[in-house]
Amino acid sequence: MTSLSVLVPVYNEQHLVSTSLARLEILEGSPHLERVQVVVVDDCSRDATGEVLRAFAAARGVQWLENGPIENGVELCGHGRQGKFHWVFLRHVMNGGKGRAIRTALAEADCELSVIHDADLEYHPRDLVRIVKVFVEEEADAVFGSRFAGGEARRALLFRHELGNRLLTFLTNWVTNVNLTDMETCYKAVRTDLLKSIPIVSNDFRLEPELTIKLAKREARIFEIPISYSGRTYQEGKKINWRDGVKALWAITRFWLSDHVYQEDAYGSQILGRLARAPRFNAWMADVIRPFCGQRVLEIGSGTGNLTRRLVPRNTYVASDINPLYLQTLRGLTVDRPYLDVTLTDVTRGESFPRVEGGFDTVVCLNIIEHVDDDLGALRNVRAALAETGRAIVLVPRGPDLFGTLDEVLGHKRRYTENALVELATQAGFEVQELLHFNRVGTPAWWLNGKLLKRRSFGLLQIKALNLLTPLFRVIDRALPFAPLSIIAVLRPTSARPAAAGAGPDAAAGTDGEPGGPIDPDVSASA
Structure with a gap:
């Protein structure tokens, strides 16, 4: 069972909105839905839409508020419950467009899934009953209802309008490499927490390509199902026109070039998401550590799985993170990988570590311990999860003299020298098998950006250049006269196993009583 928030933007639909909303009551009979929330946003309609909504609400026992509270230009008009349904009626004080109405409705959404439903009868x-079923059975992140995939019924009209839709869908598919049949469909259903984590900026119909492209960039598991469609003519009130098509073309270009796909959050998801846009660099890192990986692997701080995908398959592979958005993406990888498991693991909390019989033979911990206050306790937790003959692969940023604004924005507590890392590993119950120097070419770039220019973000062009030039960097890196930006330590447990940090009564916090810090994705901090 699940729950569904239906987001309904309304503008000048006095003749159709009541029937459109009444049709939603068919969801009452869905065996997959335990609750339905309908959030209706009147986008400052100029006709009698407001009066029609008031009458519709009254017929369902919803109390309508006279001069309801107004916050940020949004008036609360009424809310109430009837059976499975919770009705919420809002009104924009000023017209803002479909995209803004969707953002207003989404802010009120409190169900597991959200879907956009227009106020007309197309x-x-x-x-929606079938769309919800896909979420339940396929573990989808998003489900689009396609008008062109062969629904039960489709009204035949507006051939040139269909050609425009297909062109926009083709171009969107080209920039995302996703094979959709109908990008412009209204019926886009998305997991609510995922949808709320995407920064939607479009106020009009450009919302459609924006949401599709950003879902693709977030690597969402998108499904399509055929739906029926009864399109209306312009004489019947259709609002979208050729000008919106031209705007959509520009929107496709704009959002293709942008990587603004995360809302600002406590985990720095947007910054780390940008760093992840260097797949060739990830491949380089994976190639370096792969020879040391066994068949029972725990990866700490997996991010969205860029490194995970390159190290599987294994007999057992557990990917982990503390960012709930990353965990959601990682779980999508498990559907067709039976050997892969996903769990929340905080390196500072020993009780959060997963266990396997005999212990893991490999723990991969890249760009993690520099984020936490108690790095010694973190390594002891890693030690406790390992088999006696296992290995820990730990990557840290090198060079305290390089510490600058980029380290601050990434949440680094420190950078390491080789001697400091060896001493730390020894205290945690490890002996060093190998110390590898990694990414010398990144050192001058880090010094320039973080120390000299004091930048607090990574330029998208810099990340693209890094990805483009990585094959060259792999060849010349060892010959460069710079110290490495990162150190990779391959560690083996010593015979005496120290107690795991955080295993006692105070396990829920680090040494200073604070929870563990954010975990980097599987990308070296090397922009």
Whole structure:
């Protein structure tokens, strides 16, 4: 069972909105839905839409508020419950467009899934029953209802309008490498926490390509199902026109070039997401550590799985992180990888570590311990999860003299010297098998950006250049006269196993009583 928030933007639909909303009550009979929330946003309609909504609400026992509270230009008009349904009626004080109305409705959404439903009669909510079923059975992140994939019924009209839709879908597919049949469909259903974590900026119909492209960049598991469609003519009130098509073309270009796909959050998801846009660099890192990986692997701080994908398959592979958005993406990888498990693991909390019989033979811990206050305790937790003959692969940023603004924005507590890392590993119960120097070419770039220019973000062009030039860097890196930006330590447990940090009564916090810090994705800090 799940729950569904239906987001309904309304503008000048006095003749159709009541029937459109009444159709939603077919969801009452869905065996997969335990609750339905309908959030209606009147986008400052100029006709009698407001009066129609008031009458509709009254017929369902919803109390309508006279001069309801107004916050940020949004008036609360009424809310109430009836059976499975919770109705919420809002009104924009000023017209803002479809995209803004969707953002207003989304802010109120509190169900597991959210879907956009227009206030006209072009789409029928009986298809939402089938859309919800896909989430339940396929572990989807998003499900689009396609008007062109062969629904039960489709009204035949506006051929040139369909050609425009197909062109926009083709171009969106080209920039995302996703094979959708209908990008412009209204019926886009998305897991609510995922949808809320995407920064939507479009106020009009450009919302459609924006949301599609950003979902693709977030590596969402997108499904399509055929739906029925009864499109209306312009004489019947259709609002989208050729000008919106031209705007959509520009939007496709704009959002293709942008990587603004995360809302600002406590985990620095947007910054770390940008760093992850260097797959060739990830491949380089994976190639360096792969010879030391066994068949029972725990990866700490997996991010969205860039390194994970390159190290599997294994007999057992557990990917972990503390960022709930990353965990959601990682779980999507498990559907067709039976050997892969995903769990929340905080390196500072020993009780959060997963266990396997005999212990893991490899723990991969890249760009993690520099984030936490108690790095010694973190390494002891890693030690406790290992088999006696296992290995820990630990990557840390080198060079305290390089510490600058980029380290601060990434949440680094420190940078290491080789001697400091060896001493730390020894205290944690390890002996050093190998110390590898990694990414010398990144050192001058880090010094320039973080120390000299004092930048607090990574330029997208810099990341693209890093990805483009990585094959060259791999060849010349050892010959460069710079100290490495990162050190990779391959560690083996010594015979005496120290107690795991955080295993006692105070396990929920680090040494200073604070929870563990954010975990980097599987990308070296090397922009």
